[in-house]
Amino acid sequence: MTDTDHRSELPDLSELPDLPDFPFRSHSLTPPAEYAERRATCPMGQVRLPSGDPAILLLTYRDVAAAMADPRLSHDLTGPDAARMTKEPSFLQDPDVVLNKDGEDHLRMRRIVAAAFTPRRVERWRPVIQQIADELVDDLEQAGPPTDLVAGYCFALPVRIICRLLGVPEQDALRFRVWSNAFSAGAQMTPEQTAAEIGAFLGYMAELIAAKRAEPGEDLIDDLIAARDGADKLTEHELVALATGLIAAGNETTATALSRAVVELLEDDRRLWKQLLDDPALVPAAVDELLRFTGLSNSTLLRVAVADVELPSGPVRTGQVIGIASNGATRDPEAYPDPDTIRFDRDAPPTLMFGGGPHYCLGAHLAKAELAIGLGTLLQRLPGLRMTVTRDELTFSGGEIVDSMISLPVAW
Template identity: 45%
Template sequence: MTTRQVSEARSYPFSEPERLESEPLFRTLRQEEPLSRVRLPYGEPAWLATRYEDVKMVLGDPRFSRAASVGRDEPRMRAHLPPPGNILSMDPPDHSRLRRLVTKAFTVRSVERLRPRAQEIADGLVDAMQAKGAPADLVADFALPLPITVICELLGVPYEDRADFRLWSDAFLSTTKFPPEQVAEYVERMRTYMAGLIAQRREEPTDDLLGAMTLARDNDDRLSEEELLSLAQALLVAGHETTASQIPNFVYVLLTHPEELAELRADLGRVPQAVEELMRYVPLGIGAGIARYALEDIELGGVLVRAGEPVLPALASANRDESVFTDPDRIDFSRDEASHIGFGHGAHHCLGAPLARMELQVALETLLRRLPGLRFADADVEWKDGLATRGPVVLPVDWDR
């Protein structure tokens, strides 16, 4: 085994996130200390993996466990621990059992059947933006309502309640935006809300995804009540949050890279490639991924990780690994190298990745086609603060009329 010199635990994140800039220290760590010791705002110290291959190993090797985090003070950005029955705190076969219940709704084939409806929603939102006139807030007027409408219709959640569950979603992702007691209050409100929707389906069965999950709980006994509630909440939050953040993130990056924007405008057929490259390029989270615990002594990045020690996979660093991606800090829509891991890897690879990809493709293509000359308006971009994800909360835009 190669033995590397390991520094004392650093406070992590290493610096305040600067808009969508990559963490500067990641490059040095990949080259000199690919597995380093860190201490997050909450929880026990951990190892941080920064190289692509090491991150993929942590995410994909069954010797690294999520279930082993239960009952531990796991390293994390937020004060609150994951709720009981959370699919993200499970390993196969329990994780596989829950995932199978909803996988059919998120296959590429199933998602493609939703594309015409997503396109209809996107066009309707642009119609409203044009009718109201520029400038518009791309976040409030387009990026939020598109994925929220889609996931509401898929799950069977009333769209008119979106303001409430958007607030609850922020509470789930809060690092410093809300005090811990308020986070707990909002999380409980969301739990009560979802429990009410499930109770409605027991009275009057529905053919939406929430109805199917309730049926699986009551008739087939394939998940517990706690698992049902937790899974429903996770799908509602994750089902819109990534896309709602990445639409304005992608537009912001394109508007600050005029050559790449012109290239995409000239050939909208390249939008799917652009979505993949932007998923690699844009660091969505302000920290690393969720910790995995070593089930045995494992060599990783030239260091021996002892059984019971947590390792954090830095996806944003892995996606900029110069040993894997040529000129990784440059946007290249023709890139033909290793797959990015913006949606994760292994058993916990994002269940909703096909849905997010489709929505992002529809969003970019629609905005570039329907709003010629899309550009920043003469107003400040406002950025998220105190949340685990990055992105604008207000993105003023203008276009040619």
């Protein structure tokens, strides 16, 4: 049954004029004050999305963790009448994108790429990640300060790694920044700009796949082609969408997490930065804590209930749409005592930043390795790193899903 099948069962919530508008206003690096207020008073209250659609906003750790793990809360909102965050086009409307699939269809696509992202496979990639990080710092040192750390390091590191993994020419990496922003709703663009950039990205990938078919190699993209052409497990559009999505997800989210982590470490007279300089063994724990604290945006991901679901804070009826506000749940004091303080010794529940249940992020192990090596290399090679602007002077993309940092001016 689809979302449109459910809508007739529900009252017309669009007639309710008094729903608060979402997202709430806030500095990108600080969750809105409304998150804490609503978590305490109405943890499952409704909001009005920019599209005009209503959604139940989840803000507690228990509700978000339960919702992420429950297959009755579907990822598929690709139908023409389905609720969405904005009216603008995005990959969230493409039924062939793996994130938008559920059940066996989702598992079929996930199994094809899962072997490339196992912890054992990621361990083999650590020397490559370290080599790329060192090469990027070499370039920074050669050019000298000041510099934009987002362009020169935070974005360049994950995009070069995912290009190497997939077998995509690294000289094309810079083209992926705008394309990834468009594909992952990481920037505010007009509908025409978004459609044009996504079209260019998909066109590039289709040409690359054709070239790979003509001259096969041993990269991940060759494995995807084999799954399409051999056992016919992927349609042609699924193949293009999956390869494109891996590039977009493989760089935009990690670049955003890395740049946000660096800002928090360099704040407050570099107190946390100095703590890691004194004890580099804390870096893996710091990665987990910084992911919890910084998040990727103050927006929300949507799900639709395909059956009645009882969450810890209350029921969700069939056909209702929920908004999962990860940045609200990761500041829940019931799960994280003293949640607004960064503590590297925190005994915390599992992070929610990589999702949960069947849709737990395939690239989580790779992303954490990139973040740990990326931060560790900066600490070792550029111990005097400092921001040359204030926190309030930083600018962000305002993206729907990933609120990317536009630039991070630094010196050392």
